[in-house]
Amino acid sequence: MPGLVHVVDDDDSFRTAIARRLKLAGYDVATYASAQDLLDAAPDDAQPGCILLDVWIPGLSGPDLQTRLVASGSTLPIIFLTGHADTPTTVQAIKAGAEDFLTKPVSSEQLIAAIERALVRQRAAQAHRGRLETFRIHLATLTHRERQVFDLIVRGRINKQIAHELGTTERTVKAHRHQVMEKMQVHSLAELVSIAERLGMLDTSDD
Template sequence: MNNAMPPIVYVIDDDSSIRSGMNLLLTACDFRVRTFGSATHFYQTEFKDEPSCILLDVNMPGLSGLEVQENLNSRNSHIPIIFLTAYGNISMSVRAIKAGADNFLIKPVQKEDLLFAINNALERDATARKLRALSEDIRFRYASLSERELEVLHLVVRGKLNKEIAYELGNSERTVKAHRSSVMEKMQVSSLAELVLIATQLKILDVDSPISNRLSLKKTN
């Protein structure tokens, strides 16, 4: 039995009839819905990191929808945004899409078009969530390496042989093999190709100092 909560749709629109209509429609479609009459009310709410998207009116008193989008981008928000407007134009839609909007719909929007846009946004959000979770997991594994293991990792992914690594680090080849085995175990990989792929994802193949790189990665966590 799946006990997961349904996705939540945040509706930000100064028109109370729009908010009411969206609430009725989306609730009937098994979404959770929260409505806000202005960006100010929206910002006063604390949000959980959960599957969601925003239906955002463009023209509102106070902050416009485009300004709300800019503000959310500055906060590194990952919530997909679907713009709704009765007064859209090409330049406005291009600006919104370039800034990361998921869609730009013109009111009155057909139910099928709205649900299609919402489901697409939520699907992309789910994919992005999985990628972020994987990235965080990889960073956690990387941070678990000792300084010597970190040095070995950087040399291994650059194609160095065990004897070359031993010479460069002043260790025995047996010690390097032990460190290499530990690296593979902690990074949860079974081949050099997998390790190189992770190193590419971490963007460490072109970094000279493994220690400084690990510190910079930790600062971004």
């Protein structure tokens, strides 16, 4: 699975060695001597890739860079590499969304396996975001009345109740309901409810 690996480490010889190993494995590699260098480069997270990040680097530390990237909306998976792992730092990094936490020296097999996992997770996350965006686009095609019907359908209202709430007839509600299903490109109520849940349109206060 090809991808671009961003290596952030202040040790020149380590960066060179890691880059060589990764290129032999078929990856594209970009190296940075500091966290700020990577921030300045503003790597594109739309393409397959991940970040190999040292924990203790001069200036902005690895965990600090992780915080900055998350805040900026970056979805590039982060794999931490460190010569001296301590439990609190590891826990903090994983809780903040780090993909993995490896201790130097790391074998090529262990490193490649971690990168492969990161790329698989990134691909799944991108596919999920793509589906959500498609749902939002479909939702935007609904008329005001169709959107009202959609909101009531996914909250379990039957046609008769919807007609009463909207002050219209069941026949009209059925027509709107048909249009909603067509425009949202679904075939069942369960699919419609699933979309509403994924888009965060249903919460625990809904009856």
